[in-house]
Structure formats: C-alpha cells, structure tokens
Amino acid sequence: MAANWLPIHKKIREVIRINEEVMLWGGAGSSKTWTILKQVFLRALAFPESRHICLRQRFEHTKTTLWPSAKDLAVAEFGQEFWERCETNRSGGVWKIMVNDSEILFGGLDDKERVEKHLGAEYATVYINECSEIMDSAPIDLISSRLRQKINGRHMLFLDMNPPARSHWSYKRYIEEKVSGRAAFRINPRDVKENLPASYIKRLKELPERLRKRFYDGEFLSDIEGALWSFDMIESTRRPQDGLAGRTVIAIDPAVTANKNSDETGIIGCGAVGDGFKVYADRSGRYKPSEWAHVAVKLYDDLQADAIVVEVNQGGDLVKQVIKSVNQNVKIVEVRATKGKYLRAEPIASLYEQGKVEHAEGLEVLETQLQEWVPESGLPSPDRLDALVWGLTELALKERKPLFFA
Ligand SMILES: Nc1ncnc2c1ncn2[C@@H]1O[C@H](COP(=O)(O)OP(=O)(O)OP(=O)(O)O)[C@@H](O)[C@H]1O
Numbered sequence: 001m002a003a004n005w006l007p008i009h010k011k012i013r014e015v016i017r018i019n020e021e022v023m024l025w026g027g028a029g030s031s032k033t034w035t036i037l038k039q040v041f042l043r044a045l046a047f048p049e050s051r052h053i054c055l056r057q058r059f060e061h062t063k064t065t066l067w068p069s070a071k072d073l074a075v076a077e078f079g080q081e082f083w084e085r086c087e088t089n090r091s092g093g094v095w096k097i098m099v100n101d102s103e104i105l106f107g108g109l110d111d112k113e114r115v116e117k118h119l120g121a122e123y124a125t126v127y128i129n130e131c132s133e134i135m136d137s138a139p140i141d142l143i144s145s146r147l148r149q150k151i152n153g154r155h156m157l158f159l160d161m162n163p164p165a166r167s168h169w170s171y172k173r174y175i176e177e178k179v180s181g182r183a184a185f186r187i188n189p190r191d192v193k194e195n196l197p198a199s200y201i202k203r204l205k206e207l208p209e210r211l212r213k214r215f216y217d218g219e220f221l222s223d224i225e226g227a228l229w230s231f232d233m234i235e236s237t238r239r240p241q242d243g244l245a246g247r248t249v250i251a252i253d254p255a256v257t258a259n260k261n262s263d264e265t266g267i268i269g270c271g272a273v274g275d276g277f278k279v280y281a282d283r284s285g286r287y288k289p290s291e292w293a294h295v296a297v298k299l300y301d302d303l304q305a306d307a308i309v310v311e312v313n314q315g316g317d318l319v320k321q322v323i324k325s326v327n328q329n330v331k332i333v334e335v336r337a338t339k340g341k342y343l344r345a346e347p348i349a350s351l352y353e354q355g356k357v358e359h360a361e362g363l364e365v366l367e368t369q370l371q372e373w374v375p376e377s378g379l380p381s382p383d384r385l386d387a388l389v390w391g392l393t394e395l396a397l398k399e400r401k402p403l404f405f406a
C-alpha cells in the first residue's frame, strides 16, 4: 500500500523546514514515526555519504518496532524495489540500512558502551523515538552534540512520543520553554483518520480515561494527588533488571462473585531477576471460577512458575480447591492479609521508586490502575493492583515463611 500524506503532514514539513529540533507528540498511531522516518530517508538520499541515527531507549524495542516501521515506510513510500536496493545489516548492537552511499543506523540507549560508540561518530540526523521512555534529557543533549557531520545542509534532531506526565522533562523542554529553532507539533489519530481503520480509532476512544487521554487525545497527564504510583515510577519499569531470573509466581486476587458487574479477578505473573523483579504478564479479567483457575494455571505453565499465590482470608479453601481441580500438582502458597491495603502496597510502591521493577510490554491497564489508586479514598483497590502486590510481596519479602506450601 502506498503512503498517503495529508494536509497536516504538509504543516509538519513546514515546521521542519524552519527548525532544527522537532518533536512530534500526540496519540497512538498518528504517523509520528513514519513522518520522521520519511525525513530521515529523504535526508540520507539528499546528502551523499551522510550518517543518520535512530535511537530508542531499549535496543530490543528498536529491533521489534522501529526497524519494521522503517522497512514498511520505505516500501510504502519509495517502493519494494527501492527497499531491495538498500543494503541492510542486522548484526551486533547497531542495525544498519545503506541508502545509496549513506547509512541509517538503528540503536538503543540502554547500553553505555554502545552509546559511547555512537558518540564516537558524527551525524547529519539524530532521531530519538518514544523519548517519554528516557528519564532525563542528558542523553539527548549528549547525542545531539554529535550532529556535526559536514553536509551541504542543516542538521536535524527529531523526537517523538506519546505525551507522558507533566513532571517529565519533555513538558518543560517542548511545551513550556520557547527556544528558537526548537518546535513541538501535536498530531493525533483523528487528524489522520483517513489512514487508520475506523475500528482502531473506536478502540482508542473507548479506552479507560487516562489511557484515552494519552493515546487518543494525546494529552500530557497529571499525576493523581495521593496516588502511590506516579507516572515516573511506571516509566522506570521500562529499564531491564540485570541478573539471573529467580523464583516466579502467579498471584491471584479472585473476584467474589461472577456477574456482569462483579470485580475482575486479578491474575499477575511476576518473578525475581537479580536484585530486582519483573512483571511478566497480566491475565486479569471478569471470569467465572472455573475460567480464572484455567487462566491462572495456564500462566503458571507458560511461565514455568514456582507457585501460585492465593490470599486465604476470603474463601481461601475454595480457591485452592478450584485451582487443584484444574491441576493437582500446582504448588500453592497461601498468604493472609494481616495489614491494611495501604500498608501492604506501600513497600511495593517503594520498590518501584527505587527502580527495582521491570514491566513487560502490554501492561497498560495494570499501569493505569497503579497510577489511579489513592489509598484511603474509600474506593476499592483495583484487583490487578492487589494481585501484583501479593505477587511481589511474596518475592520481595523472602524472610517471611509461606504459611502453607501445598
Ligand atoms: N502517510 C501514511 N500513509 C499511509 N499510512 C500511514 C501513513 N503514516 C502512517 N501510516 C500508518 O499508520 C500506522 C501508524 O503510524 P506510526 O507508527 O508512524 O504512528 P505513531 O504516531 O508513531 O504511533 P505510536 O504512537 O504508536 O508510536 C503505520 O504503521 C502505517 O500503517
């Protein structure tokens, strides 16, 4: 399918023409990345023997999202033949596309050695993808200091992101401060609806409020006063924890009744990694007892977990029986609530504050619950949060002996 550029893209081109640092921000799927990648390709074609680098916080994400986008954009915009003429090299810590005699590099900021290597070279263009994932602006200033390859034209620094919280450095840099040569341009899915399936826009519109604000309306978020988890604490989970994987558990917070209005059953898979922890999966949902037990045991198998953690205050025996009826051999760790929810959740939030928890991708609903729950607000704590707290408590507070090991 050919690329289809709309009037709003013309406006963006105008912004790019008169600035040297351009941030595209807004909702999800609004063509931020394609728009910038197209510029990168055009610049690689325009300046002989030029070098361009596209970076994201984690190289892993560069490989799985940015690289495929570059390929799709190149084919859609310049044709399959053009792409086949580009030489690609997908080895080592930097992947490369040769466009004629120019190179476009793709890397990550998560490895100091590699970053130093990037800093050893000079570039015509730097593109930082999803820069909300970067906790401070120092790496951006450092990398952009290498924008000095000799070319017959202007150097460009491009960035894009879904807007994070106002406390993030990007808010000050792009929204509050006015600096000549620097511009921020907002583009939302509804601005490019001609290029998106109607069902996608509808799904974004129907997201829970905080997610909708960020991914549909493309608005910066405010941290909720009194919430235990802030946006920055959630962003810190994008950094990988180092070390060997240790125990893995599945934690369940079962819904008491199963009807349309009943609570969700929280089902979270998490494990120890080195000194820290990783949340692997959230399979929570509105299930009947027979269903959630299957979902939990499947996750136990998928993650080859060591145990399923179950709170036994309310109907604990029944919960155990239901799990055992699905698989007799599952190890169950029973836990008992002796403290209030706030006191249970607070040490877990503190692990996040210390940067000790990593999240797998796709945990947005859990992440939203964490940021929205205000202790003592009178509202019930969300079930995904409860399950997460049980799981990480089991892993983190090792001195506590399990009450029962079946
Ligand atoms: N000019 C275009 N013509 C046709 N389709 C396009 C165009 N730009 C983007 N798309 C389509 O929209 C999708 C989303 O674009 P892109 O990945 O650039 O959005 P994004 O704003 O970077 O999204 P995210 O917030 O998820 O990073 C692309 O995968 C592509 O299918």
Ligand SMILES: [Mg+2]
Pocket: 032, 033, 034, 160
């Ligand atoms: Mg993008």
